[in-house]
Amino acid sequence: xxxxxxxxxxxxxxxxxxxxxxxxxxxxxxxxxxxxxxxxxxxxxxxxxxxxxxxxxxxxxxxxxxxxxxxxxxxxxxxxxxxxxxxxxxxxxxxxxxxxxxxxxxxxxxxxxxxxxxxxxxxxxxxxxxxxxxxxxxxxxxxxxxxxxxxxxxxxxxxxxxxxxxxxxxxxxxxxxxxxxxxxxxxxxxxxxxxxxxxxxxxxxxxxxxxxxxxxxxxxxxxxxxxxxxxxxxxxxxxxxxxxxxxxxxxxxxxxxxxxxxxxxxxxxxxxxxxxxxxxxxxxxxxxxxxxxxxxxxxxxxxxxxxxxxxxxxxxxxxxxxxxxxxxxxxxxxxxxxxxxxxxxxxxxxxxxxxxxxxxxxxxxxxxxxxxxxxxxxxxxxxxxxxxxxxxxxxxxxxxxxx
Amino acid sequence: xxxxxxxxxxxxxxxxxxxxxxxxxxxxxxxxxxxxxxxxxxxxxxxxxxxxxxxxxxxxxxxxxxxxxxxxxxxxxxxxxxxxxxxxxxxxxxxxxxxxxxxxxxxxxxxxxxxxxxxxxxxxxxxxxxxxxxxxxxxxxxxxxxxxxxxxxxxxxxxxxxxxxxxxxxxxxxxxxxxxxxxxxxxxxxxxxxxxxxxxxxxxxxxxxxxxxxxxxxxxxxxxxxxxxxxxxxxxxxxxxxxxxxxxxxxxxxxxxxxxxxxxxxxxxxxxxxxxxxxxxxxxxxxxxxxxxxxxxxxxxxxxxxxxxxxxxxxxxxxxxxxxxxxxxxxxxxxxxxxxxxxxxxxxxxxxxxxxxxxxxxxxxxxxxxxxxxxxxxxxxxxxxxxxxxxxxxxxxxxxxxx
Numbered sequence: 093x094x095x096x097x098x099x100x101x102x103x104x105x106x107x108x109x110x111x112x113x114x115x116x117x118x119x120x121x122x123x124x125x126x127x128x129x130x131x132x133x134x135x136x137x138x139x140x141x142x143x144x145x146x147x148x149x150x151x152x153x154x155x156x157x158x159x160x161x162x163x164x165x166x167x168x169x170x171x172x173x174x175x176x177x178x179x180x181x182x183x184x185x186x187x188x189x190x191x192x193x194x195x196x197x198x199x200x201x202x203x204x205x206x207x208x209x210x211x212x213x214x215x216x217x218x219x220x221x222x223x224x225x226x227x228x229x230x231x232x233x234x235x236x237x238x239x240x241x242x243x244x245x246x247x248x249x250x251x252x253x254x255x256x257x258x259x260x261x262x263x264x265x266x267x268x269x270x271x272x273x274x275x276x277x278x279x280x281x282x283x284x285x286x287x288x289x290x291x292x293x294x295x296x297x298x299x300x301x302x303x304x305x306x307x308x309x310x311x312x313x314x315x316x317x318x319x320x321x322x323x324x325x326x327x328x329x330x331x332x333x334x335x336x337x338x339x340x341x342x343x344x345x346x347x348x349x350x351x352x353x354x355x356x357x358x359x360x361x362x363x364x365x366x367x368x369x370x371x372x373x374x375x376x377x378x379x380x381x382x383x384x385x386x387x388x389x390x391x392x393x394x395x396x397x398x399x400x401x402x403x404x405x406x407x408x409x410x411x412x413x414x415x416x417x418x419x420x421x422x423x424x425x426x427x428x429x430x431x432x433x434x435x436x437x438x439x440x441x442x443x444x445x446x447x448x449x450x451x452x453x454x455x456x457x458x459x460x461x462x463x464x465x466x467x468x469x470x471x472x473x474x475x476x477x478x479x480x481x482x483x484x485x486x487x488x489x490x491x492x493x494x495x
Numbered sequence: 496x497x498x499x500x501x502x503x504x505x506x507x508x509x510x511x512x513x514x515x516x517x518x519x520x521x522x523x524x525x526x527x528x529x530x531x532x533x534x535x536x537x538x539x540x541x542x543x544x545x546x547x548x549x550x551x552x553x554x555x556x557x558x559x560x561x562x563x564x565x566x567x568x569x570x571x572x573x574x575x576x577x578x579x580x581x582x583x584x585x586x587x588x589x590x591x592x593x594x595x596x597x598x599x600x601x602x603x604x605x606x607x608x609x610x611x612x613x614x615x616x617x618x619x620x621x622x623x624x625x626x627x628x629x630x631x632x633x634x635x636x637x638x639x640x641x642x643x644x645x646x647x648x649x650x651x652x653x654x655x656x657x658x659x660x661x662x663x664x665x666x667x668x669x670x671x672x673x674x675x676x677x678x679x680x681x682x683x684x685x686x687x688x689x690x691x692x693x694x695x696x697x698x699x700x701x702x703x704x705x706x707x708x709x710x711x712x713x714x715x716x717x718x719x720x721x722x723x724x725x726x727x728x729x730x731x732x733x734x735x736x737x738x739x740x741x742x743x744x745x746x747x748x749x750x751x752x753x754x755x756x757x758x759x760x761x762x763x764x765x766x767x768x769x770x771x772x773x774x775x776x777x778x779x780x781x782x783x784x785x786x787x788x789x790x791x792x793x794x795x796x797x798x799x800x801x802x803x804x805x806x807x808x809x810x811x812x813x814x815x816x817x818x819x820x821x822x823x824x825x826x827x828x829x830x831x832x833x834x835x836x837x838x839x840x841x842x843x844x845x846x847x848x849x850x851x852x853x854x855x856x857x858x859x860x861x862x863x864x865x866x867x868x869x870x871x872x873x874x875x876x877x878x879x880x881x882x883x884x885x886x887x888x889x890x891x892x893x894x895x896x897x898x
Contacts, residue, residue, distance in 0.1 A: 215749060219749055276739065277739070278730060278733065278734055278739075279733040279734055279736070279737040279738065279739065279754070279755075279756040280725065280728075280730045280733045280734075282739070282754050282756050282757065283721075283724075283725045283733065283756050283757070283760055284725060286721070286752060286754075286756070286757040286760060286761075287718060287721045287722050287725065287760065289750055290714075290717070290718050290721060290761070290764075291694055291697075291718050293750065294694075294697075294698065294714035294715065294717075294718055295697065296699060311693075311697035312697065314693070314697075315690060315693050315694050315697055315718065318686075318689070318690045318693060319690050319722060321686075322683065322686045322687060322690065325683075327681060327683045327815075327818070330681065330682040330683045330686065331681055331682055331683075333682070334682040335682065336679065336680070336681075336682065336685070336787075346618060346622055346777075346781075347692055347696065347777055347781065349689060351682070351685050351689075351784065352682075353682040353685055353686050353689070354685065354686070354689040357686055357689060357690065358689075358693065361693075374749075374750055378749075378750065381754065384739075412730075412815070415730070
């Protein structure tokens with residue numbers, strides 16, 4: 093998919109709900125409100141409101157999934173996948189993306205002002221869950237007047253939200269696309285998150301979450317991000333990208349990063365601090381660790397209410413953070429519940445980042461899948477879809493199998 | 496191997512060399528001295544001094560490889576492998592282990608007193624290499640009156656030292672046993688080390704390495720160790736050990752570790768701080784990252800002077816920090832140089848820690864290998880060795896192959 097020459101300007105919108113006394117009841121039982129969600133939409137909602145797709149972002153993502161904000165030079169985080177003629181084809185579909193509850197990019201989170209105190213919540217923000225994020229998204233969907241989504245799709249933590257939609261609101265869904273995700277975090281995944289949290293909380297500037305009017309816990313957050321970055325790549329992709337290349341600059345100090353890979357990680361870590369809130373990092377990572385799509389049920393009960401939803405599951409071979417066996421577990425749970433399920437394990441060297449980078453294969457798989465979902469609804473059975481002129485069509489068919 | 500009932504008390508010894516004006520010349524070109532090495536020995540050196548084996552420790556290890564120090568309840572780090580009847584059989588061999596240059600367990604390192612200032616070196620300690628560590632070990636061996644080692648053996652960073660011995664002093668060796676190691680760190684390995692270094696240097700108590708008369712950079716060092724621990728285990732071994740088990744204690748605070756795996760990592764991180772110096776962590780991890788056994792040569796030149804050394808290389812299937820392909824690279828380099836090489840890839844779920852835990856298979860492989868080395872020297876060709884009554888002998892033979 094090539095970028096468009098004409099920039100498609102988009103703007104973030106906001107909706108607020110749960111004003112007292114109509115607060116949300118969180119999964120913890122706590123009442124909380126009001127909640128503002130930042131969201132963006134791309135494409136046009138059709139008259140019968142049947143073409144809406146909710147796209148769900150990963151850990152540190154935001155509502156800005158596609159297009160350009162006024163003045164920006166970089167598009168949204170999944171712009172390769174959302175737009176006219178792309179996987180989520182905005183000529184056909186109405187795509188919605190919102191920043192999660194607990195985030196720091198326009199939705200209510202620990203850095204938001206607590207209306208009761210006039211100061212940022214900090215650690216007074218309640219512990220939230222993936223289910224709470226999804227409950228807020230459902231409010232947004234209802235606010236937009238949509239009673240059923242054509243699909244929900246997302247990778248990594250976005251995929252966890254897809255699974256939460258499947259268990260909580262299956263009647264709202266015609267299809268679901270969880271990508272590079274898991275029913276629940278393994279101890280290794282929890283461990284990586286915990287080290288990130290400890291790095292943040294070890295920074296004296298973190299100050300028990302009260303840093304909003306002082307220096308930020310920048311070093312701690314940067315270290316947390318560096319750890320994350322290593323887990324998002326693969327051994328092979330790091331080798332291809334950096335090798336053992338050294339930076340050419342003179343070493344001003346014994347432990348200045350001298351390998352390219354060190355410089356890259358430090359640079360990415362430092363940049364991250366400018367765009368992400370350390371307390372959001374704590375709350376959201378904890379929500380991921382606590383997530384369990386089975387909700388204590390056996391696998392064959394987990395998705396039993398989602399029998400009429402069609403599911404497309406994708407995993408990537410070199411993803412060692414969310415290994416394919418975790419996606420296969422989702423396939424198993426779906427199959428045990430009688431759900432029409434397609435599973436694709438895509439060859440990639442990009443590691444977990446593949447869900448953002450393997451655009452061509454994802455585009456083929458998702459666009460065909462969505463057309464099938466649309467046609468199933470319409471009762472239309474066409475033998476063939478229009479064939480697009482470009483793209484290597486063989487590579488992915490040979491790897492695609494229906495589990 | 497069962498532990499002995501009678502504790503075998505050992506004591507750490509010390510040797511100092513490189514007093515001015517006879518300083519060591521480091522690989523960087525810098526002169527440095529004096530250097531003290533802490534070392535221990537087990538077993539008895541035979542009259543012709545032909546039964547000495549040098550065991551080399553990993554990153555945060557020390558000279559105390561086996562037996563008990565007076566009053567200790569836990570033995571040395573490789574006690575399962577060193578002792579009467581064990582892999583490194585102290586009834587037959589004289590085993591030496593020394594703490595590396597740059598360490599903090601008795602050998603000269605950044606926490607040692609700089610005789611020129613009367614204060615700890617801190618960052619005035621010179622950058623050292625794996626080769627510098629090995630050059631010091633050679634001084635120790637000479638001091639002990641040994642002109643040839645029956646073997647050098649070690650896992651992880653200990654394996655790097657084995658490879659440095661092979662390139663620097665092959666004429667001193669009859670055999671070598673590099674375990675779970677690499678010719679050089681991949682960018683992923685460098686990246687994990689770099690995040691650990693950044694965690695330490697981000698701790699304000701680190702204070703540019705000048706913390707010896709104040710509070711230690713304990714939080715930073717603990718985070719570094721936590722990262723390390725994750726990489727030493729495997730996804731499977733963490734699953735087996737922790738699952739998603741929660742600790743039962745009441746949660747005093749939102750982000751208190753509540754999963755078992757979090758508690759374990761925090762505990763191990765905090766304990767590590769009591770026994771390891773943060774500056775040593777920086778210097779030694781940097782030495783590992785900078786190590787390149789080829790020294791810029793092609794693979795078929797790397798070990799060309801080691802043609803008469805017999806080599807046993809071991810890797811572990813679930814070790815993702817030092818993956819088996821890195822050991823296979825060593826095999827290839829050895830074979831290209833005409834070295835008699837045996838390669839064993841051991842099935843284990845323990846990850847990188849396997850080199851400390853897969854005692855039974857390592858014992859069989861190493862004890863047979865060492866006997867073969869002894870017999871080759873003696874010119875004795877026996878058809879069979881005495882068969883030990885215990886142990887599953889099939890499992891490892893079926894997995895052993897000579898590459």
